[in-house]
Structure formats: structure tokens, C-alpha cells
Amino acid sequence: MTAPLRFLAAEIKPSKVENDIIGWPAESAKNRPGGRWIAVTAPSIHSLGLSLLQEGLLSSDDLLTALAVQKRHRGRLCDILLSRQMVDESRLYAALARHWNVRVIDPMARQADPRLIDRFGASTCLREGLMPWQRVGQAVVVITAYPEEFSKHYKHLKEIFGSVVMAMAPASQIQTAVMKARSRVLIHAAENRVPASESCRDWGSERRNIKVALCCTIFGLGLWVSPGGMALAFTFWATLTLAFSTALRVGAALMALQQPKPQLPPENTPCLPVVSIMVALFKEPEIAHRLIRRLDLLEYPRDLLDILLLVEEQDTETRDALKAVEIPPWMRVVAVPDGPLKTKPRALNFGLDLCRGSIIGIYDAEDAPEPSQIQKVVARFDQRQDDVACLQGVLDFYNPETNWLSRCFTMEYAAWFRIILPGLQKLGLAIPLGGTTLFFRRAALVELGGWDSHNVTEDADLGMRLARHGYRAELLDTVTEEEANCRALPWIRQRSRWLKGYMMTWSVHMRDPVLLWRQLGAWKFFGFQVLFLCTLSQFMLAPLLWSFWLVPLGVPHPVAAALPPIIMFGLIGLYMFTEAVNVTLNIMALRKTRHRISPLWVLSLHFYFPLGALASYKAAWELVAKPFYWDKTSHGHFDKSAPD
Secondary structure, three states: OOOOOOEEOOOOOHHOOOOOOOOOHHHHOOOOOOOEEEEOOOOHHHHHHHHHHHHHOOOHHHHHHHHHHHHHHHHHHHHHHHHHOOOOOOHHHHHHHHOOOOOOOOOOOOOHHHEEEEEEEHHHHHHOEEEEEEEEEEEEEEOOOOHHOOOOHHHHHHHHHHHHHHOOOHHHHHHHHHHHHHHHHHHHHHOOOOOOOOOOOOOHHHHHHHHHHHHHHHHHHHHOOOOHHHHHHHHHHHHHHHHHHHHHHHHHHHHOOOOOOOOOOOOOOOOOOOOOEEEEEEEOOOHHHHHHHHOOOOOOOHHHHHEEEEEEEOOOHHHHHHHOOOOOOOOOEEEOOOOOOHHHHHHHHHHHOOOOOOOEOOOOOEEEEEOOHHHHHHHHHHHHHOOOOEEEEEEEOOOOOHHHHHHHHHHHHHHHHHHHHHHHHHHOOOOOOOOOEEEEHHHHHHHHOOOOOOOOOOHHHHHHHHHHOOEEEEEEEEEEEEOOOOHHHHHHHHHHHHHHHHHHHHHHOOOOOHHHHHHHHHHHHHHHHHHHHHHHHHHHHHHHHHHHHHHHEEEEEEHHHHHHHHHHHHHHHHHHHHHHHHHHHHHHHHHHOOOOOHHHHHHHHOHHHHHHHHHHHHHHHHHHHOOOOOOOOOOOOOOOOOOO
């Protein structure tokens, strides 16, 4: 404690107190001689435990266990007791209040003064479990969930409000009260955390629409004036981007084949950190109960695990489904206030201030993470410097045998997460992150402003922003399984959202190419162009390249007829080399999985990728018509692995 604290019942005027923390006494203290306020001191952990033991709230065995865990983890005793369900929350806080001789207040009984909250900061209130509630006489009553930590805020509170007095309430009630009083402020902050220069929230501006209209006009004039010339130009660009993309895949595969550097075995970190995990749920009533059971399999101390289930306020179906499930005390359901924008990154930004942990993890609703995953994350972060701000796990599917589409999706993911991304990391390129099994150092995430709430592939965008600000992401050898989207139309809708986000991300980061070059360096800048611009070009121009396979069959081709024979031979050679690379890479990746899918299925990917071309055209249309629309993917249709 930074200020000398004393525990005594005496008449004291808050305006005259300089070095003492003042508490609002419990009802039992009101009959004592003296005044309304009392000075309070911090009891030790052991004295608090003894009080709980004497009141019959804890057994001696539970107390010894809790104190041993507290000494080992250096966490809060109340969090340990609640997470291990050793004591009821209401009885615990009543006992804490008696021990501190302060009052327990229901912050919802009388709405908090929003002016007081704004002066301290609504986000700070949520983060610290503390809320300026009401002005009573000459003092401001500040409700805290952690009285033992009140002194570290006392000086700042006194500078803002003058005299302050302490009262108590559970953290969940404080958070509910703050969100009710300042939901609009918090939602506005969640939607605008990322600086405007790095966000796509101005996409619908008049200036942007003029640029889009101008590009469409130029394209139309080109087709009208010289359709043959436009066809040649598109063929040249498609071939060039194909060559760059193939070269990158070859380089990534060669790097991935190298023997990995030996990793130090995971050790028991002397002081394990609190890890917060956020799961954004929207219209997921069928899968909510499975999610709870899967998360319950995670092997990490429960008092250090903080899981937030983020549900949209208007999503009553999912909220009702969660109410029907017994949720352990180390999980919380957070209702994200309603608004016109309903995206996953908006919900994550809202939940970020509610997280207790120094490490922030992200899962999707259908995920089944490896039980030891959190332990591996903590060990890797402990071995790395602070510039490694993100760890990306490997994604796989638990339903690859559902149908042909699920097999193709599984092969595509295997190549991406087991060959391409590890290769990109070894090549020193920026990694476009996946949307789940992501773990961040909280400090870096807050510094960057969290996620861009308007970007529908907030993960890939955040990966680039990390690289621009000098941070690195690494792949972690841990697997999370999820449900493969194996119905054609939902697959196209999901892929169109991803591609629309890629289009947004490339456009946002290319607003100032010179600045991007300076921040990334030449090598990462080149990699960014190949990963985003070339990938998008390949999806949209794929039918043009596929048309050249008709030439060997004797079908007339207008572009082929205009090219010299030697160039045509070169093009056909490049296309054949690319196909050989893709087949080899997918077979290599498939062998790295536990799935027993025949390598012959790799040949069927030729019929899988045309769906991506259709998705790219839908994405291009939505980029203009409804850029922030989140085409929701429904889950739980082919999940046969949920624990009972």
C-alpha cells in the first residue's frame, strides 16, 4: 500500500483527510459513536482468510488450498475462491465488507452518475473493476470490487474528485452498472479505437465513391475502345501475379521443409499470468452448450483463466441458450450493446476493456482447442521478447469426411497453416492472421487500438498493423479444430466476406504507399503486395487463365492467336509448373495432418477453386454496395465431435 492506512471508527470529515483512505461504513458501524465516515486499512491475505474461516464460510482445507494457490499465482484471493467455487459470491462480498468495515452497495439500485464515470473514464472503470458512483455530501462514493487495490487509485481519484470514500460490490455488478450508464460512449469507443488513418470506416465517403466510379468508367471505356487490348492487358497481369504467387508458395514450402529450430520445453513459469479469452457469438444457439464444454477442457488454473462470451444485446436466442447452460464462474456472458454495426471486431473491442488478463486470446464459437493450448501460449510468450506480440495457432477441421467440399476445405487449410504461414514466418514476411486461435500481448493490442470494427477480415488487417508498428507474429504448434463450411452457398458467402476484407485491407494500407514502405521495409512491402494484391487478382482473373487450357484441345482462343508461339509455350509451361507446385504442396500439407484423406482428392481442387472466383465477384460488388455488411456463417450443422 502506498498510503498509510489505519482501521478505526471515529468521527472524521472527508475534506480534511489527506493520507487516509475513507470508507463508507457497513450498517453495523453506523451505531458507533462518531461520524459517518471511517478510515480503513488493508487486511493481510492471511487475516482475511482467517476471518472467512471464523465465519464458517471456508473449511480449513479450502483455506490452506486457496492460500497456497495465491502464493504460487500471486492472484487475488477472492478470484481464487470464486473460480474454485469455494464460497458463494454474495456471502464472500458480505464477509469482505465486514472485514473492511465498509458497505456493500448494489450499484444498480440507483443509477451511477454518468458525469463522474466520464471524468474517470468508462473504459478505465471496466478495466479496473472500480466505479465513481454518486456524490454524497462532500465526498464521491467509489465502488470497488478489489478493496485491497484501492490505494493505487486513491491519489488519482482524489485529484479528480477531491474527497472520495470507498464502498464495495462484485465486479460483475460494477461492470453492468457502468455499461448501463455509458453504453453509448463505450460502443462509440469500440467502433473507433483504431486511428482513422489505419481504419476503413470512411469507406463510404463521397471521395471514395468518386474514385470507384472513375475506375469503373475507365474500365468500361477500355472495353468499348479496345476489347482485344484489354484482354491482352488482363492476361499479362494475371500471368504476372500468378508467377509471383507461385514463387512465394515455392519459397514458403522450401522454408517450411527446413528443420525447425529446437524449442525449449515448456516450463512452469514462476508467476503464471492471467489469460483472458474472448469468444464472439452471434446467432449461435445450437452450438453454445458445446462451446462451454469444450472450453472447460482447457488445462490452465481456473483462477487465472478469464473467458468472456460476447453476445449481441438483441441476440436473445443465443443469450437464452447460454442461460440454459451451467456456466462456471471463470466464464462470463457479456451483452454487447446494440448498434447499427454488428461485426465481430466491434464486439472484441467492446470486450477488451473487460478482460483481466495480460494475454488476450480469441476463439470462434465452433472451436475445439487442444487442452494444453494455453500452457503452450504462456510458455512461448515467456521465451520471447516483447516484439513478439501475437501467436497464431494451427486451424484444422473435425468434419473433413462430411462431403467433397469439406475435404477440399481441409486440404486448403492444411496447406495454408502447415506450409504457407510457417514458410512466410521463416521468410521474414508479415503474417495475415486467421480469425481464431490468436493470442496477443495485451499491451501491444491496446497500443494499436485493437481491431478495426469496420473491417470484415479484422484478423488479416491486424496482422499487417502489427508489422507496420514493429511487432512480429509467430506460428505456434498447437491445433484448434473447427467445423468446415461444407455447403456451397454458405461457403461462397463466407469466402466473399474474407475477400472483401482483403480488398479493404489492401486499400487502407496503400493509402500512403511511401509510408507503408518505410514502416515495413522493401521485403515485407513486396510480400504484402503478393499476399493481398496478387491473391485478389488470381481469384478474379482465374477464369481468364483457365481458358488457356482449351488451346491444347484445339479450341480457338482470341488472346492465344494474338501471341507469338514462344510466348504461348512459356505461358503453358508456367501454368503446368504452377499446377505441379500446388498438387505437391497440398499432398505435403495433408501428410502433416491426422486425417486419412486420399491424396487423389487433391486433384479435385481444380473444381473447388471456381467457387472462389464466384465469391470474389460477390465481394467486389459488396465492397461498393454494402462494405461493412458481415455475412454471417452459421455453425453447428455437421458437428459430430461435441463432448456430451
